[in-house]
Amino acid sequence: xxxxxxxxxxxxxxxxxxxxxxxxxxxxxxxxxxxxxxxxxxxxxxxxxxxxxxxxxxxxxxxxxxxxxxxxxxxxxxxxxxxxxxxxxxxxxxxxxxxxxxxxxxxxxxxxxxxxxxxxxxxxxxxxxxxxxxxxxxxxxxxxxxxxxxxxxxxxxxxxxxxxxxxxxxxxxxxxxxxxxxxxxxxxxxxxxxxxxxxxxxxxxxxxxxxxxxxxxx
Numbered sequence: 001x002x003x004x005x006x007x008x009x010x011x012x013x014x015x016x017x018x019x020x021x022x023x024x025x026x027x028x029x030x031x032x033x034x035x036x037x038x039x040x041x042x043x044x045x046x047x048x049x050x051x052x053x054x055x056x057x058x059x060x061x062x063x064x065x066x067x068x069x070x071x072x073x074x075x076x077x078x079x080x081x082x083x084x085x086x087x088x089x090x091x092x093x094x095x096x097x098x099x100x101x102x103x104x105x106x107x108x109x110x111x112x113x114x115x116x117x118x119x120x121x122x123x124x125x126x127x128x129x130x131x132x133x134x135x136x137x138x139x140x141x142x143x144x145x146x147x148x149x150x151x152x153x154x155x156x157x158x159x160x161x162x163x164x165x166x167x168x169x170x171x172x173x174x175x176x177x178x179x180x181x182x183x184x185x186x187x188x189x190x191x192x193x194x195x196x197x198x199x200x201x202x203x204x205x206x207x208x209x210x211x212x213x214x215x216x217x218x
Contacts, residue, residue, distance in 0.1 A: 006100050060099045064104065106141040144209070
């Protein structure tokens, strides 16, 4: 049975890779990419919906599909305003999820982060924990939460610190064994592949994958 996907964050690190995989997979007949700006690409399966996320209810009639993939996320450097940051990482994923589920979507795949914890005193992991918690209140048949560690892959913005970190993590990865395996860096395409594979299964419930478990899936 073929499916229609709804994708948030199609221009980001994981989202861009996932978009390509979805478009190339015969299990999906359509990918609705929702964003503020056009992706500047063409494909017979690709539909784009350019929205104002602060007024997402205006677009509710067009947010239809079987599976929601959320790769939305920002960083402190890109979004220093915590209120705006929380909109991107918390409010928008839930708003679109609620509309999609109301329109018939049965599954939701969320890219969260290692260390997500609603009880954390640190803003970033606390926000990730909050979106995980509140997503579970939306009555999807299945919810998949992915908590990757440091992402290893090409970035459009070439930051020296990130290049150094990628190299350092590649050196450290073999040393992180046992319970520390979840802290190994993980390839961007590995996360996207795991999300696609899981979306083609027919499971019911909430599934949370740590970084090492994502590695095994991908």
